[in-house]
Amino acid sequence: MATRLTLVGQGEKAQRVHDLVKAPANTPESRRRQASWDASRPATVYTTPEMLPDGTPCSAATVILRTKGCHWWWSSGCTFCGYFNDTRDDVTEADLQAQWDWSAAKLNGFADVQMVKVYTSGSLLEDREIPVGFQERVLRECAERGLHLIVESRTEQLTQAKLAWATSINADFTVAIGLEAYDDEVLRFHVNKGFSVRSYDRAVANLKEAGLRVKAYLMFKPPFMSEADALDHIVDWIAAIAEDADEISINPMNIQGGTVIDRLHRARQYRPPWLWSLVEMIRRAHPLVHPEGGVNGDADQISRLIVHPTAGGRVRGSHNCGSCDADVVAAIERYAVSGDLLEFDGLSCACEARWAADLDLERALPAPLGLSPSRRAPAAERLRAP
Ligand code: SF4
Numbered sequence: 001m002a003t004r005l006t007l008v009g010q011g012e013k014a015q016r017v018h019d020l021v022k023a024p025a026n027t028p029e030s031r032r033r034q035a036s037w038d039a040s041r042p043a044t045v046y047t048t049p050e051m052l053p054d055g056t057p058c059s060a061a062t063v064i065l066r067t068k069g070c071h072w073w074w075s076s077g078c079t080f081c082g083y084f085n086d087t088r089d090d091v092t093e094a095d096l097q098a099q100w101d102w103s104a105a106k107l108n109g110f111a112d113v114q115m116v117k118v119y120t121s122g123s124l125l126e127d128r129e130i131p132v133g134f135q136e137r138v139l140r141e142c143a144e145r146g147l148h149l150i151v152e153s154r155t156e157q158l159t160q161a162k163l164a165w166a167t168s169i170n171a172d173f174t175v176a177i178g179l180e181a182y183d184d185e186v187l188r189f190h191v192n193k194g195f196s197v198r199s200y201d202r203a204v205a206n207l208k209e210a211g212l213r214v215k216a217y218l219m220f221k222p223p224f225m226s227e228a229d230a231l232d233h234i235v236d237w238i239a240a241i242a243e244d245a246d247e248i249s250i251n252p253m254n255i256q257g258g259t260v261i262d263r264l265h266r267a268r269q270y271r272p273p274w275l276w277s278l279v280e281m282i283r284r285a286h287p288l289v290h291p292e293g294g295v296n297g298d299a300d301q302i303s304r305l306i307v308h309p310t311a312g313g314r315v316r317g318s319h320n321c322g323s324c325d326a327d328v329v330a331a332i333e334r335y336a337v338s339g340d341l342l343e344f345d346g347l348s349c350a351c352e353a354r355w356a357a358d359l360d361l362e363r364a365l366p367a368p369l370g371l372s373p374s375r376r377a378p379a380a381e382r383l384r385a386p
Pocket residue numbers: 070071072073077078081082083121122154178193
């Protein structure tokens with residue numbers, strides 16, 4: 001039945017806008033999409049070249065499981081997170097076991113990899129999302145096969161008790177935390193993260209005490225922030241966490257469907273980051289992770305800085321003018337492996353001056369949403385877009 005607003009004077013109880021707005025996860029289109037997933041198959045399984053904790057090059061499997069998603073999303077959710085698009089809310093433990101069997105079979109029983117990343121569109125160690133029996137199986141099988149395991153988690157699951165249980169099964173794995181920003185104001189008003197810097201610090205202390213490795217994700221350019229602010233802030237955040245995080249992975253914002261940032265982007269109130277900003281961030285942050293000017297694997301390494309511009313060069317990902325994008329993305333990807341600033345030598349394009357001028361303007365004017373216009377698709381394609 002269609003819902004209509006009540007009007008003053010009708011004598012009816014007023015309806016709240018809150019009740020009229022459908023969460024993007026509940027639109028008929030989203031429900032259809034979720035129902036189309038096969039719960040007994042993982043979302044994706046693939047292998048990539050990676051690096052073991054001691055710096056040895058290796059082959060890593062990434063297993064993205066089809067799950068019920070993230071409990072924080074069920075009640076609220078981060079402003080940029082589109083993981084709900086990939087979930088089904090009726091996934092059972094038997095489904096997860098079948099997904100794991102399928103992944104192992106596809107990858108020859110994990111015989112050719114040395115590292116496994118198990119991602120769940122949420123937190124693997126959260127009992128409301130992932131049945132404990134399945135958590136245990138992943139931890140145990142990776143330990144028994146000598147595979148270095150990487151899992152993702154929010155902070156509130158990483159209690160001393162939970163980690164004592166996990167390390168009794170697998171004593172050496174890495175926990176990746178989507179910290180996004182080391183700043184309570186940004187966490188609350190820009191990201192809607194639902195945890196604080198203090199909660200992150202506590203989780204990291206517990207992980208260190210349990211002898212586990214920490215990987216932190218930081219978000220480059222959350223919503224409601226100009227490019228210049230994003231650049232200045234993220235360098236401060238890297239400085240704040242470098243000592244305790246074994247790896248810092250920077251996620252430059254990419255626009256995922258049905259999210260708050262998607263709305264802002266469509267309304268032209270948000271431009272995904274310039275690739276030049278990422279290069280500048282790396283130049284500024286490199287001395288923080290390599291104080292002696294070394295490269296990855298050198299003795300001066302405090303933390304490993306990784307940047308992967310998802311959808312780099314596309315309008316919904318980090319982009320420059322369109323003609324230099326592929327070269328700049330390639331240099332950033334090479335830096336993530338080598339940790340060598342020489343990767344950026346010789347890169348240049350006329351759009352760099354435009355980027356620098358935009359940043360100067362943003363620093364001179366109070367422009368919380370930023371001034372840089374997006375590079376847009378051709379007009380005919382824009383008109384066809386939903
Ligand atoms: S905590 Fe992670 S999975 Fe959950 S809504 Fe935020 S970004 Fe998405």
